[in-house]
Amino acid sequence: MLQNHHSFWERQKRVPLFEALTRHAMRDPHPFHVPGHKMGRSFDRGGREWYGPILPLDLTELSGLDDLHQPEGAIREAQALAAEAYGAEETRFLVGGSTAGNIALILTACKPGEKIIVQRNCHKSVYNGILLARAKPVFVVPAVDPVTGAAVGLRREDVERTLMEHPDAKAVFITNPTYYGMGIDLKKLVSIVHRFGVPLLVDEAHGSHYGFHPDLPASAMQSGADAAVQSTHKMSTAMTMSSMLHVQGNRLNRDRLFRILAMIQSSSPSYPLMASLDLARRHMVVAGRKEMDQVLPCLQQFRERVSTLSWVTLPAVTEESVYATLDPFKLMLCFRTRAITGFQLQGELEAQGIFPELAELGHVLLAASTGTLAEDVELVWNTLHARSPLYDDGAKNASAAGMLASHFTREQAMPMYEAADADAQSVPLSEAIGAVAAEMVIPYPPGIPLLVPGERIDQQAISLLQKLKESGTRFHGVKDPQLNEIQIVLGRNRW
Ligand SMILES: Cc1ncc(COP(=O)(O)O)c(C=O)c1O
Structure with missing residues (x-):
């Protein structure tokens, strides 16, 4: 046991991908390969001072540097060390953020027309994954924290009931923790979801540090989830966009997952980003x-x-x-x-x-x-x-926070992907009540869609959007970023 423990530390001190990059750079090579800055020799003078030190490591799939899409050397080793550190059976590095991991998981779990049970306050990447997969989301509305007004996690009984009502659902997809750091008892949810024989997929974008300190909650992997996507760049120390996908168990088709990942990630993944994952993992284990x-x-x-x-x-x-x-x-x-x-x-x-x-x-x-x-x-x-x-004017307003809370219960008038592909027209926001949304309306931050295609636009949604507009919130996903107008599905209005 002690021997194992000792070898864990010895292994985790290594950073094979970073070592391979620095080893290569120190050979003083003659680069006849992309990228064109040739390890920093040709680069804008104004930017050189800032970018200079990292450019010699901005390499490509050279001998000894492995290939993210067919890892056999340094990247394979680095991913194996990450799997060991994060308690996964296998880990894959992501260079397109958790966005890439979320999309890949949904494309893996669902074929067109298949159902997936989804926490309604998920990040937009989850909805985009559902659209790309042409899957049918069954939304579960989260609990709302009465103190902050924030939408938090799913209630176990709601997930259980939804699984009973939709025995053909292929997976359950949740976000844990939320952007604001609130989480559920994941272990208990895992055991419910597994009783139905489907995988629990967790967007753990904000929990890459979980499990590394006794004051922190257990991670999704430690709790028994089938897959977890972590933005190692958010709450840990990797460079922006550098994320990880962890998997365990046999409820998810891993061959399909890895094939899909290779389709949606760049064929030229950034080595500085990937090596930053290697370094962030070591830093977390050694110094976290x-x-x-x-x-x-x-x-x-x-x-x-x-x-x-x-x-x-x-x-x-x-x-x-x-x-x-x-x-x-x-x-x-x-x-x-x-x-x-x-x-x-x-x-x-x-x-x-x-x-x-x-x-x-x-x-x-x-x-x-x-x-x-x-x-x-x-x-x-x-x-x-x-x-x-x-x-400190004494005017108490305990529910002032979280304007976005509790506004996720809306009629799903038509499948999301059909509404997104339908002929649409623009109407003034104030005139859209009763219409079916043709676009995603995403107040940003935090990036959680308030309306998704196919949802019937109600008075509550309009009032809330007006209020957010007045307060200066920006909107993603929409044709008119000022949100004076909104895209609705032609011929499906009820007014
Ligand atoms: C809950 C959640 N999931 C996923 C993402 C996407 O992560 P990334 O920016 O790493 O692509 C975010 C980003 O803000 C997020 O908040």
């Missing part, structure tokens, strides 16, 4: 816990300090919570007063040089990580504290 030991007490102290303010609050797991876990690295500042919006506070924080992850009407989300310094947290506290007299 120690760095978290330093950051977590600062975040805990911050929580305690914020609890003394009357105008702002942070979510916490309690007996009454509709979620079971909370990521201590996510600080969701929710207002208890209407004296301020998230966009305003974002501006005030930015004036101090503090850049939040996102702002919505009723809250601001700060994402900390192992890279967060005590002085960063102190500056946020000082800013909040200094602004307190302005906002």
Whole structure:
């Protein structure tokens, strides 16, 4: 056992892909291959100072550097080490973010016309995967946290009932944790889903650090999920777009999954990105816990300090919570007063040089990580504290946060892919009540569609979209980004 333990550490200290790249660069080679900057020799002068050190590693599928789509050497080894570290049977590196992993999982699980049970507050990549697969989503509406107003995870009984009502569903797809760090008891959900013989696929984009510290929830792999997609670039230390797909068990056809991944990822995946996954994995295993030991007490102290303010609050797991876990690295500042919006506070924080992850009407989300310094947290506290007299007007508004919450129950008037492909027309937003949406309307951030194609547009959706528009929210997925007009399916309106 000790021997095994020892060899785990010895193995995990290695970074085979990064080592292969640096070894190659140090040979001082004569590059007659792409990319054309030839390891940085020809590059814009203004950019060279910043990009310079990394360009010699921006290589391609050369001898000794393996091939992501047919891994037999350094990439295979790096992925095997990642699988070991993250508790998966197999791991694949993603260079197109979790977006690529989510799409690949859905294309693997569903053939055209097949059903998939999906958490309604999933990221847009999940809906795009469903559209590409021409699958039929069966949406399950998430629980809503009454304290923050945020849509959180699925209730087990809702998933169980949906599985009973749709025995032909091919998989269950959930997001855990949410962008805001809230999560469910995944182990319990896994055992329910597996009773029905289908895989549980988890978008764990925000949980790449889970399982690496006793104060953190267990990861999807540790909880027994069949597949998990992690944005290693979000809450861990890989470069942007670098993500991982972990799989275990035999409920998912892995050959098909890997074939599909090769179709949807670039044939020229970036080596600096892939090697950053190798480094992020080693860093998490070797230094993650120690760095978290330093950051977590600062975040805990911050929580305690914020609890003394009357105008702002942070979510916490309690007996009454509709979620079971909370990521201590996510600080969701929710207002208890209407004296301020998230966009305003974002501006005030930015004036101090503090850049939040996102702002919505009723809250601001700060994402900390192992890279967060005590002085960063102190500056946020000082800013909040200094602004307190302005906002502490006593006007309590416990449900001001999460304007997006609880707005996911809508009639699915026609299959999503049919509506997306149908002849459409633009109508003013205010005149769209009763029509069927032909496009996805995605307030961004956080990137969770408020309307998906095929859904009947109701008064609630219109009011909410108007409010978001007025507050300056941006919209993705739509033809008119100002959202003065919305695309509806021709001839399917009920008005
Ligand atoms: C819940 C969730 N899933 C998936 C994604 C997509 O991840 P990526 O940006 O790595 O493609 C995001 C991105 O914000 C997300 O929030």
